[in-house]
Structure formats: C-alpha cells, structure tokens
Amino acid sequence: AQRVTQPEKLLSVFKGAPVELKCNYSYSGSPELFWYVQYSRQRLQLLLRHISRESIKGFTADLNKGETSFHLKKPFAQEEDSAMYYCALSGKTSGSRLTFGEGTQLTVNP
Amino acid sequence: NAGVMQNPRHLVRRRGQEARLRCSPMKGHSHVYWYRQLPEEGLKFMVYLQKENIIDESGMPKERFSAEFPKEGPSILRIQQVVRGDSAAYFCASSRDAQETQYFGPGTRLLVL
Numbered sequence: 001a002q003r004v005t006q007p008e009k010l011l012s013v014f015k016g017a018p019v020e021l022k023c024n025y026s027y028s029g030s031p032e033l034f035w036y037v038q039y040s041r042q043r044l045q046l047l048l049r050h051i052s053r054e055s056i057k058g059f060t061a062d063l064n065k066g067e068t069s070f071h072l073k074k075p076f077a078q079e080e081d082s083a084m085y086y087c088a089l090s091g092k093t094s095g096s097r098l099t100f101g102e103g104t105q106l107t108v109n110p
Numbered sequence: 111n112a113g114v115m116q117n118p119r120h121l122v123r124r125r126g127q128e129a130r131l132r133c134s135p136m137k138g139h140s141h142v143y144w145y146r147q148l149p150e151e152g153l154k155f156m157v158y159l160q161k162e163n164i165i166d167e168s169g170m171p172k173e174r175f176s177a178e179f180p181k182e183g184p185s186i187l188r189i190q191q192v193v194r195g196d197s198a199a200y201f202c203a204s205s206r207d208a209q210e211t212q213y214f215g216p217g218t219r220l221l222v223l
Contacts (some may be wrong), residue, residue, distance in 0.1 A: 036214075051121075096212075
C-alpha cells in the first residue's frame with residue numbers, strides 16, 4: 001500500500017531562518033512526488049513536482065529513494081510562506097490518483 | 111482561463127437528505143478527480159473520471175456515494191441519505207491528461223446536521 005507521512009502537523013520558524021518540511025513515503029515502484037500549498041482562504045495549488053527539478057518561490061525538494069523522503073526546504077523563510085503544505089504521491093500502480101500526507105501548517109513569525 | 115469551479119461552496123443538509131456537489135473542470139481538461147478531507151485529516155482520493163467514464167472509483171464508499179461526468183455539463187458527486195460522518199470538505203481537481211498536473215477547485219464544505 002502506498003502512504004505519505006508528514007510527521008509535523010505544526011512548524012513555526014522566524015523570518016529569515018531555514019525551514020524544512022519533512023515528507024516520507026512508502027511505495028513499491030517509482031513514485032512521482034509533489035508538494036502542494038494552500039495559503040489562507042485560497043485553493044490548493046501545486047508548488048513543485050520532483051520530475052521538474054525546479055525551484056519555486058525559493059523552495060526545493062529532492063527525492064531521496066534510499067531514505068524514501070521528499071523533504072521541502074527553503075534557506076530563508078518569509079512571512080508570506082505561512083501556509084498549509086501537503087506532500088503527495090502518485091505512481092503507475094495507482095494510476096493518476098494522488099495520495100496525500102496529512103499536511104504541515106507552517107507559520108513564519110516576524 | 112477560469113480555474114476549476116465548484117458549487118456550492120457551502121452546503122448544509124439534515125441527516126437522510128441528498129447532497130449534490132458540482133465541479134466544472136478547467137477549459138480543455140477532460141479528467142476529473144474527487145477528494146474528501148475529513149476534519150483534521152489529509153485529502154483522500156475518492157474517484158477519477160473522464161468524460162462519461164469512471165476510470166477509478168477505488169476510494170468511493172460502497173454505498174450512498176456516486177459520481178458522474180457527463181458529456182455536457184459539470185461532474186456531479188452525489189451523496190444519498192447523508193449521515194453526520196459525511197461532513198467534510200470535498201475537493202475536485204482536473205487535469206488535461208492522465209498523469210498531468212492536477213488543478214484544484216476551492217472545495218465544497220458539507221455540513222450534515
């Protein structure tokens with residue numbers, strides 16, 4: 001069975017500090033991993049996907065198959081990064097559906 | 111290009127009534143997905159549809175829930191004889207093709223009294 005785990009429900013950092021949101025997954029095969037973000041009163045939107053290997057809003061995430069992790073990182077957090085972040089997975093055996101983690105609420109304090 | 115539209119945004123029903131949730135995908139998208147988010151939980155996949163076809167309904171409860179995506183018009187998620195445990199946020203997403211990025215709607219928040 002495939003599963004996505006985000007161990008931290010809440011994460012609080014100060015502006016300018018580095019931030020790392022953890023995501024671990026279990027999947028037999030080659031998964032595709034995503035980070036979605038939901039800002040206050042807005043819809044869920046894609047932040048980045050591992051196959052594109054790009055940096056969005058200063059965030060990066062590297063797929064580590066050995067550790068089955070896809071942690072989201074940003075070297076200097078900004079107040080506007082405060083939001084709910086969801087890690088998600090899809091794979092060939094599961095078709096197009098996404099399996100989500102429970103989310104991490106990030107708060108960046110001034 | 112308008113994003114994925116869902117209506118109503120909020121829906122209140124009494125136990126035993128029916129709930130109909132509508133989703134209009136983005137223009138040019140023919141793949142629709144429904145997810146449910148129970149309080150304090152992450153989004154859980156329910157069903158994946160293409161125009162007039164159900165592709166994957168492995169996440170749908172066996173009873174009372176059904177979904178359709180007709181040739182014309184929005185996708186409909188229908189819940190018959192609602193119970194309090196159906197109270198949740200229901201999100202719809204659409205994509206241009208399978209395995210492509212899914213774009214989410216704002217969700218419908220269902221409250222069953």
